[in-house]
Amino acid sequence: MISSNQLRFSYSAQKKFSFPDIHCNDKETLLILGQSGKGKTTLLHLLALLLTPESGDVAIAGKSVRNLTPQEITATRAKNIGIIYQRPHFVSSLSVMDNILLSNYLANQQEDRQKARHLAEQLGFADHLSKKTNQLSQGEQQRVSIARSLMNNPNIILADEPTSSLDDDNCQRVIQLLKKQSAQIGASLVVVTHDQRLKDEFSNQVFL
Numbered sequence: 001m002i003s004s005n006q007l008r009f010s011y012s013a014q015k016k017f018s019f020p021d022i023h024c025n026d027k028e029t030l031l032i033l034g035q036s037g038k039g040k041t042t043l044l045h046l047l048a049l050l051l052t053p054e055s056g057d058v059a060i061a062g063k064s065v066r067n068l069t070p071q072e073i074t075a076t077r078a079k080n081i082g083i084i085y086q087r088p089h090f091v092s093s094l095s096v097m098d099n100i101l102l103s104n105y106l107a108n109q110q111e112d113r114q115k116a117r118h119l120a121e122q123l124g125f126a127d128h129l130s131k132k133t134n135q136l137s138q139g140e141q142q143r144v145s146i147a148r149s150l151m152n153n154p155n156i157i158l159a160d161e162p163t164s165s166l167d168d169d170n171c172q173r174v175i176q177l178l179k180k181q182s183a184q185i186g187a188s189l190v191v192v193t194h195d196q197r198l199k200d201e202f203s204n205q206v207f208l
């Protein structure tokens with residue numbers, strides 16, 4: 001479960017954001033819609049504890065993160081949150097498999113090749129595990145990104161524009177996969193997007 005309370009953030013005196021409160025229980029999904037520049041990525045990064053708000057608070061599993069040390073924040077993120085970034089940020093010299101296993105490494109977890117392979121099979125890119133990530137199509141990279149976010153069984157999955165650069169078929173495929181995978185592990189799924197095609201896919205919605 002993830003929630004936020006009166007989050008405010010500013011990049012500069014001219015660029016200030018005040019976000020609506022969000023709440024997403026375990027096993028629930030939430031769609032955050034907004035036009036370009038409305039602060040969707042900023043909000044997602046606040047929820048992912050990658051940015052610190054000027055004021056307001058984020059709570060993970062009902063517990064405020066406000067007074068955590070930077071080390072505790074990092075540990076909380078690694079333990080609880082799987083992030084699908086707008087751009088995947090792969091390490092281009094590593095294989096698809098090793099990019100996925102990096103999630104384990106960064107969370108101080110044992111490498112779980114079997115799980116990586118299982119996710120790749122479920123997500124339909126098992127044949128590409130030994131390739132470099134730049135040899136994959138955008139849709140395939142998106143699915144690798146999803147697998148990577150699921151490696152540590154997160155309680156919360158945060159996805160930034162997971163479908164905006166995909167055609168209708170791949171858009172449907174990716175969103176159904178995300179919903180299915182998060183339901184399987186009982187996670188909260190929060191998606192930020194300007195992709196209007198997702199409007200009918202989520203019953204809980206917030207507009208920026």
Ligand SMILES: Nc1ncnc2c1ncn2[C@@H]1O[C@H](COP(=O)(O)OP(=O)(O)OP(=O)(O)O)[C@@H](O)[C@H]1O
Nearest residue numbers: 011012015034035036037038039040041042043194
């Ligand atoms: N590091 C930064 N420094 C200064 N301004 C920034 C920074 N990051 C984002 N901004 C500005 O803040 C605003 C919101 O950015 P953000 O990326 O959160 O929007 P968004 O809704 O996700 O947009 P898009 O849909 O185009 O990705 C934009 O006007 C952007 O230029």
